[in-house]
Each structure stands twice: as C-alpha cells, then as structure tokens.
Amino acid sequence: xxxxxxxxxxxxxxxxxxxxxxxxxxxxxxxxxxxxxxxxxxxxxxxxxxxxxxxxxxxxxxxxxxxxxxxxxxxxxxxxxxxxxxxxxxxxxxxxxxxxxxxxxxxxxxxxxxxxxxxxxxxxxxxxxxxxxxxxxxxxxxxxxxxxxxxxxxxxxxxxxxxxxxxxxxxxxxxxxxxxxxxxxxxxxxxxxxxxxxxxxxxxxxxxxxxxxxxxxxxxxxxxxxxxxxxxxxx
Numbered sequence: 001x002x003x004x005x006x007x008x009x010x011x012x013x014x015x016x017x018x019x020x021x022x023x024x025x026x027x028x029x030x031x032x033x034x035x036x037x038x039x040x041x042x043x044x045x046x047x048x049x050x051x052x053x054x055x056x057x058x059x060x061x062x063x064x065x066x067x068x069x070x071x072x073x074x075x076x077x078x079x080x081x082x083x084x085x086x087x088x089x090x091x092x093x094x095x096x097x098x099x100x101x102x103x104x105x106x107x108x109x110x111x112x113x114x115x116x117x118x119x120x121x122x123x124x125x126x127x128x129x130x131x132x133x134x135x136x137x138x139x140x141x142x143x144x145x146x147x148x149x150x151x152x153x154x155x156x157x158x159x160x161x162x163x164x165x166x167x168x169x170x171x172x173x174x175x176x177x178x179x180x181x182x183x184x185x186x187x188x189x190x191x192x193x194x195x196x197x198x199x200x201x202x203x204x205x206x207x208x209x210x211x212x213x214x215x216x217x218x219x220x221x222x223x224x225x226x227x228x229x230x231x232x233x234x235x
Contacts, residue, residue: 046065046073047062049065049073049074049207050062050063050065050073050205050207051207053206053207053210056132056168056210057131057132057160058132058160058161058162058168060162060168060206060207060210063190063205063206063207064190067190067191068110068190068191068193068194068205069110069194071110071194072095072096072109072110072111072193072194073110074107074108074109074110074208074211075107075108076101076105076106076107076108077098077105077106077108078104078105078106079098079100079101079104079105079106080098080106080227081098081100081223081227083100083223084100085100085101085102086099086100086216086220086221087099087100087220087221087222087223088126088184088212088216088220088221088222088223089106089222089223089224089225089227090111090184090202090222090223090224090225091225091226091227092113092118092121092224092225092226093226093227093228094227095110095111095112095113095193095194095195096108096109096110096111096227097109097110097111097184097202097204097212099212099215099216107215109204109205109208109211109212110193110194110204110205110208111184111193111194111202111203111204112187112189112192112193112194112195112196112197112200112202112203112204113195113196113197113200113201113202113203114196114197114199114200114201114202114203115197115199115200116181116182116199116200116201118196120180120181120182120224121224121225121226122175122223122224123175123221123222123223123224124173124174124175124180124182124221124222124224125173125174125175125219125220125221125222126171126172126173126184126216126217126218126219126220126222127172127173127174127179127218127219128172128218129169129170129171129172129213129216129218130169130170130172131168131169131213132160132161132164132168132169133160133164133166133169133170133185134156134157134158134159134160134164134166135151135157135158135164135165135166136151136152136153136156136157136158137151137152137157138181139152139153141199162188163188165185165187165199165200166183166185166186166187167185167186167187167188167203167204167206167209168186168206168209168210169185169186169206169209169210169212169213170183170184170185170186170209171183171184171185171209171212171213171216173222173224182201182202182224183200183201183202184201184202184204184209184212185200185201185202185203185204185209186203186204186205186206186208186209186210187200187203187204187205187206188206189203190205190206193205
C-alpha cells in the first residue's frame with residue numbers, strides 16, 4: 001500500500017515537474033525578442049556641403065567628397081597668417097585657399113593649380129565676379145591647340161555650362177587697375193583638387209567656388225603667396 005502511494009505520489013509530482021519543465025521550455029523558447037530598432041541614416045554635413053545643386057542655371061551634380069583628401073574639404077581652421085579678416089589668401093605651396101575671418105580663424109578650401117596659377121604672386125583685388133562665365137582661351141593657347149579655335153576671342157568663347165573649364169563661378173583678379181589674367185574659378189574635375197594640372201589658374205570644386213562667390217564682394221583683397229609650415233607668407 002505504501003509502495004503504491006509512493007509510486008502514485010512520484011507519478012503525480014513527476015507529472016507536475018514534467019509539466020513545469022514543458023511550460024518552462026515553452027517560456028524559454030516561446031518568447032519573441034523584439035527586433036532592435038533600425039538605426040537612423042546619418043547625414044554628414046559634407047553630404048550637404050558637396051551635395052547636388054538643382055537650383056543652379058546648370059544643375060550641379062553631387063561630388064564624391066569621400067574620394068577627395070579630407071584636408072581639402074571646406075572647413076574652419078586657424079588663420080595661418082597675420083592678415084586681417086575679409087581677405088582671400090591663395091597658398092600655392094599647399095594647395096589651399098583661405099578666406100580670413102574674425103577671431104583669428106579662416107575658412108579653408110582645397111584648390112588645384114594650373115600652370116598660370118604658379119606664374120603670378122602678390123596682392124590684388126577681385127575686380128569682378130561672374131556666375132557661369134564664358135571661357136575664352138588666349139590666342140597663344142589657341143595657337144598651341146588649334147582645336148580650341150571655335151572658342152577663340154574672335155568666335156566669342158565657350159558658352160557657360162558643366163563642361164566649361166571655368167565652372168560655375170569665376171573671380172577676376174586685378175592689380176593696380178590692370179587685369180592679371182589670374183582667375184579663381186570652378187571646375188567639374190574635382191579629382192584635380194590638391195594637384196598641379198596642365199592649364200588654368202586656381203580651380204575649385206564647383207560647390208566651393210559657389211560658396212566663396214557668395215561670401216565675398218567685388219573689391220575683396222587677395223594675396224597669392226606661399227605659406228611655409230611656420231605660417232610665414234613669402235612673396
């Protein structure tokens with residue numbers, strides 16, 4: 001009798017234990033863990049800085065800024081010179097263009113330099129600026145490259161557009177009232193920033209030259225120089 005009772009109790013408690021075990025198993029494997037929330041897509045400020053410009057006369061495509069060395073991205077840096085605020089400084093040694101600001105800071109852009117970009121140094125002024133300028137190669141360039149004859153002075157130059165070598169904006173530099181033939185201009189060839197190229201003066205990414213154009217008035221002083229690592233500008 002006792003044996004039957006023990007056996008029955010074991011069966012009952014064993015069944016309960018089995019039930020708990022089964023329920024425990026369901027509880028462990030049946031709970032559905034919530035999926036982690038999707039991370040928001042982060043938009044870099046550079047996505048905006050170098051993003052498309054659909055409102056331009058000739059809509060500008062986005063620039064793959066990730067392929068441009070970060071030191072040539074538009075950024076605020078300490079002014080490497082003692083020049084007062086409101087001056088454009090072209091550093092031909094390091095391929096930078098600075099717009100000096102208050103509190104010892106400057107807005108820095110990367111540039112590419114053509115042969116003409118190394119031929120002139122000194123102080124001048126931005127005599128005037130143009131949006132989507134025409135490009136007119138000088139006669140000596142046409143003589144070297146006859147294929148440019150359709151864009152000669154006599155033929156009115158190359159119309160503005162995305163393929164125009166002057167890009168979206170051009171700033172024309174004069175010294176003592178005379179044209180230096182030195183230009184700051186845009187370029188569709190973003191991959192030439194930070195490099196020496198065969199022709200042109202000071203070329204900028206189109207988005208950058210548009211930004212600079214909007215920040216400086218006609219008559220802005222400009223210094224074209226070489227800045228050594230110690231911050232000394234040499235003419």
